[in-house]
Amino acid sequence: MFPRLVFESFRRQRRRKLLAGVAIALGVAVATAMIAVATNIGDKISQELRSYGANLLITPQADTLDVEIGGVDLKPPSDGAFLKEGDLPGIKGTFWKNNIVGFAPMLPVRANLGAGGQSEPVEVLGTWFAKQLAYDHESFVTGVRTTNPWWKVSGAWPSDDSSDVLLGRDLADKLGRRPGDRIEINGQLHRVAGILTTGGAEDAQVVVPLQLAQQIMGRPGAVRRVLVSALTKPEDALALRDPRTMSPAMLEKWSCSPYVQSIAYVLQKAIPHSRVEPIRQVASTEGTVLTRIKGLMLLITVAALLASALAVSAAMATAIFERRNEIGLMKALGAANFTVASVFFAEAALLAVLGGIVGFFGGSLLAREIGHSIFNSQISVQPVLFPVILGIATVVTFAGSAVAIRRAVRFDPVYALKAEA
């Protein structure tokens, strides 16, 4: 009898049940989408924050002090120590290789720029633009185009194997050169592939492929410093502790969290004779911005869950309130309050499961659409979320129905049957 009651109610009141089901599905969809967005927003925003540039700097361990003012290196080029270019692909062989978005070596040298017979000294910066590298059969592309996305080139980026150069905007204005023209560096002619605008010291420099700078300096394979752009987790109390003073368990937790400090620690071991430091301007500010945005999305997700719960309970309350006659009839025929309530709860559970399944998939689609249109990347919904969402849907539907069912059951059947509510 019990299953039949439930079944018949679904068959007869198809439209009302559909309405309640739609409300549940919508509520669940919104909740699913928001939970998915909130759990993914950290990754997405930290990806966007990478446009602030590198957050780690690798320098030679035995290096002398930097003598740099306003981005111009004043240190005699032969001074100090160098890193080996050949060691760099090893960065992609570390534990954190998937967190490393990109890296770019830098080698500043001084050269003479010939212009119309006379020559003048100019800063030349050697780097990788978009260098094709391979480590352990895995190939990848890295360079300043990844680490410094605010560098803009009018004309074309030079190829890393060529001897073409980029001319800083201010320098190009001064020399009156345009893309495609030629300039003379240390007596050799080079083609200007493009004009570079960075808003920094590079605007007055010549930026060349790394091997060309090494050739000018006469030190093949040398690199002064390496900029590394890595996806990190915001700093907390644990991140700032010195790994040497940690217990083994704590050290393990520390080194398995992508803190900028633990990535620095691993990189320092991977590159011989190196010193790796987080660039605090980027690394620490990134953390605060990320924490704020994540916190905001979390609070909003709670608001979304609340709104969904309210919508579901409103729909359920309505659906039940309309069936007072039926309840009155059941009670008049001798059904106990408990039996009546359980019929309605069974209906609610069925609705919750059906609406929950539809809503979960709808919500996944919605999350994907949001990820696609806002971040141009995938927002994945963890399958683990499915039972959780279904559970939440059931609880909310029950809670929403409970008040209405209680009121309906307490109602005097005589009035209910006379429809004098």
Next chain:
Amino acid sequence: MSTPARTRRSGTHRMFLRMLLRASLVRRGRALSALLAVVVAAAVATAMLNLYLEVQAKLRTEFRKYGANIVVVARQGQALPADTLSRVQATLAGRGIAVPFAYVVASASDGSSIVAAGTDMESVRRLDSWWGVSAWPSAAGQALVGSRAAAVVSPQGQAFDLNFHGRSIHLMAAGILTTGAAEDSRVYLPLEDFTAWTGVQPSTIEIAANGSAAQVATILQQVATAVPGAEVRPVRQIMEAEGRVLGKTRSTLLAAAALIILTAALCVLATLTAWVLDRRRDFAIMKALGASERLISGFFAAEAASIGALGALFGYGIGIGAAAWIGHANFQASISPRLSVLPSVFVGSVVVALLSAALPMALLRRVQPATILRGE
């Protein structure tokens, strides 16, 4: 219009108002639950819209922790004119911080080159809040020593001498500076000490200008006009990244707000529809007594609209409170209530309320009053 007609009309009005009032007073429970739905929905909508409008300003203050977004540099090989800083500060007029920097290459006692910088310690502390500093200098003759420079000049934190063009200065190491970048190799001292020692004037002014991208661009223009002798340029690294992150965050928030407001509106729709349907007997009696369709529709519409309006007002108040709490909990800053949100929340609530009255009305209109009164 004749007098009896006017009397009749005003009588109808009074009756109309009375029915409206009694309807909600007699069946208080149902009216309250409908009102509650509107209040909650309006509150959620207000909070989300307020947050959406304010989040940009709140996040901008976070982004300003990245430091300067405009730099003023002297033209090649020159120092900035002496009044540059005061001119820049007059132009900014409180819309940001401007910090002067002067640099020389000095030599340490072992002969190695080291960059010494003079700056205003108080302002730089606000501008570059990411600087890791063990202790800020508080007196003259104290310096902030970069972590790598410290290893060279003052390994045990002792006092040290720097030389520049034959003039030397004796400095105490007040604290160690860690930034992970070029600053680590420098020694920073108060600007007065620096100029007294070297005679070199500031060559760079770093500005952290507050406001939107357009406002920062205006400030940049104004500063450039105010100091014609210098080069003023944006720090593109900072400005572009900020624009990107802010844009994405705002879009996400907008999508979330739209979803949540939609859900809340549905909740109102469901509750109000039920409320009107529930009163089909009133409808039937009115109709049986000869009321016109227009009058009845007007009655239900007026009822729904007043619930919507009342709910919107209460909800606005609660929503402002919720937004303020979120601002406090997440940004540690107050979120000011936006009055501009009120009209849209108000209109939105009334429209949704009217819509939820119109749907059941369309259903009821087709039914004979007798059927309803018989309770079928």
